[in-house]
């Protein structure tokens with residue numbers, strides 16, 4: 001297959017980011033490793049064989065298995081370490097620095113940029129999506145691709161603008177490779193940071209955008225079809241009082257299912273009513 005066609009095929013399969021500057025010939029690596037028979041004792045597992053790395057790279061599988069992640073050398077991040085780092089942040093700048101200092105989190109290695117958030121402090125509404133996509137990862141800004149443009153229009157329809165009275169961020173500040181869904185472990189590490197983010201931004205209302213954000217922030221098991229448009233309360237020790245929370249369909253879903261836009265419009269009116 002010519003190189004261009006192979007690259008196009010990779011992108012279609014979701015492997016749309018290079019995670020190493022240098023090309024690796026995994027066939028050569030496995031051929032070199034194959035002929036040397038070793039005893040059981042000698043073959044005690046130290047690290048995964050190169051062939052396993054090759055599979056993880058092409059399929060967009062969890063970054064933990066990728067070669068770059070393995071070279072970071074740090075102990076895996078724990079929920080406890082993440083909570084301590086997040087709790088110590090007294091400002092948004094400190095929270096960003098805390099995220100930058102988090103060690104042992106493989107998504108940091110595969111992502112191009114930290115996508116922290118943008119908008120005004122003490123906004124009317126804080127929108128919280130799932131995780132950055134490819135455009136966001138490249139630019140280091142949340143919701144700037146096709147779904148971001150739709151979200152901007154949805155916000156504008158009820159008088160909201162990220163430059164004036166809204167704030168936008170995500171549960172995960174780093175892009176999962178190939179836009180795969182974040183794992184429960186990744187969400188657990190990022191949760192203390194997004195909770196602190198909300199407490200520091202001090203919005204009047206939060207709007208989880210899409211099922212992952214809604215379930216994570218509101219501790220619910222139901223999907224977005226059942227959660228959207230309902231008024232919940234979001235509590236956190238860092239907040240003086242609980243905040244209203246109204247989940248909204250993800251704009252990426254609305255781009256695929258235009259028939260659901262009427263429901264989204266209804267939910268936007270609920271949000272407008274609360275901020276008025």
Ligand code: URA
Pocket residue numbers: 129130131132133136141142143144145147148170252
């Ligand atoms: N989808 C999200 O959930 N967040 C973004 O920032 C972009 C797309």
